[in-house]
Amino acid sequence: MKIDILTLFPEYFSDFFQISIVGNAVEAGKIQPTVTDIRDFAFNKHRQVDDYPYGGGAGMVMKPEPIAEAIDFLHAEKDVPVIYFTPQGKPLTQKTVRYFAEKERVILLCGHYKEIDQRIRDLYVSHEISTGDYVLSCGELPAMIFVDAVARLQDGVIGDLNSALTDSFEINLLGCPHYTRPSEFRNCCVPDVLLSGNHKKIDDWRNKKSMEITAEVRPDILKRNDK
Numbered sequence: 001m002k003i004d005i006l007t008l009f010p011e012y013f014s015d016f017f018q019i020s021i022v023g024n025a026v027e028a029g030k031i032q033p034t035v036t037d038i039r040d041f042a043f044n045k046h047r048q049v050d051d052y053p054y055g056g057g058a059g060m061v062m063k064p065e066p067i068a069e070a071i072d073f074l075h076a077e078k079d080v081p082v083i084y085f086t087p088q089g090k091p092l093t094q095k096t097v098r099y100f101a102e103k104e105r106v107i108l109l110c111g112h113y114k115e116i117d118q119r120i121r122d123l124y125v126s127h128e129i130s131t132g133d134y135v136l137s138c139g140e141l142p143a144m145i146f147v148d149a150v151a152r153l154q155d156g157v158i159g160d161l162n163s164a165l166t167d168s169f170e171i172n173l174l175g176c177p178h179y180t181r182p183s184e185f186r187n188c189c190v191p192d193v194l195l196s197g198n199h200k201k202i203d204d205w206r207n208k209k210s211m212e213i214t215a216e217v218r219p220d221i222l223k224r225n226d227k
Contacts, residue, residue, distance in 0.1 A: 001104075002032045003031055003033045003105070006036050007036070007140055008037070008049060008110070010035045012141075012144070033149075036073070038062075041073065050112075053138040062116040064119050076133065081106045083125070083146070084116070084127070084139070085146070086111065087129075096129070101149075112139065119169055175213075
């Protein structure tokens with residue numbers, strides 16, 4: 001899977017593609033990332049990439065020309081998704097991650113300042129994605145979340161496939177509690193059922209706990225499951 005990232009701050013990704021699961025995916029050739037500095041396509045005297053918004057108001061807006069030039073430079077086919085991270089986008093869900101993980105190539109556009117010029121969204125962006133109901137200073141962090149999520153679904157990246165398939169949201173429930181050695185820690189003991197060796201009882205316990213946690217923390221997920 002080829003992942004092209006357009007950003008004003010390439011240094012965000014200098015270590016990211018060398019660490020943990022994402023680093024393993026890169027080393028194994030499962031994802032092929034490229035990072036392009038949008039500022040390299042600002043051909044004005046001061047390499048300016050932002051300007052004041054028409055109509056006034058607070059904040060600066062990323063200019064359309066450098067972004068358009070950067071996207072054009074990638075020579076992507078028309079069916080390659082161009083993803084822009086914005087609070088106005090659709091929520092990033094595991095279903096969405098699975099959809100994009102099957103693509104051969106994606107382009108990730110990281111915004112900055114108040115916004116990007118709307119004409120880029122109209123002319124180039126195919127998908128707008130939000131990672132949550134909060135505001136960040138830049139689009140690089142959501143891009144990293146997206147890359148991590150799709151990388152772990154590439155064949156052979158996760159050593160134990162069952163681990164990925166039983167993550168939260170893969171079964172439309174939050175995950176259950178997990179324990180490791182020692183069996184007792186500061187007077188807190190591992191539930192007996194997990195030490196029993198009875199796999200059916202263990203599965204039943206885990207499913208029950210997942211249901212309880214989901215009902216308490218994210219009841220909206222259960223409502224979606226009922227539809």
